[in-house]
Amino acid sequence: MDPVDILKVIGTAVLPISELRGAIPLAIGTYQFSWYYAYLFGVIGNLLPVPFILLLFNTVIPQLSRIGFLDRIMKWYFAWTKSRSKLIERYGWLGLMIFVAIPLPVTGAWTGSILAALLGLKFRYAFPAIAVGVLLAGVIVTCATALGWAVAGVFTA
8 A cells, every 4th residue: 555545545535525435435446455444544534624623613614704705605505504404403413423424425524513513512522423423434335335346346257
């Protein structure tokens, strides 16, 4: 494993759109990481921004909202994100964990962290739920990716 490839996988997992859904298939399919290294580096990368979002969100966002076009984009995104909060408001910690664990677009560590901050959830409450959700999403994506490559190998052989 090349250290640069490891950084690319972690960097992909850190990004808000790709997260684990992009990092684990990249690691397994492009860089030929074993499933456990793909999972490990994907989870590490996906969890890196979570503490910063949870702890700094309410400090940084007011500063950024002073910029006109960013303010409009953020208001739209936060309203849209908050409209997804029913699961969390109804089921609390378990709802946040499930929301993050579902490996679909706009459900993941970034959106879960922003949603937790918008709802005013405390770090000690939100971070464990998000971390467990990321671990579960990593299992789902790793299994789907490994199974997908195994099935693809059967049909191309």
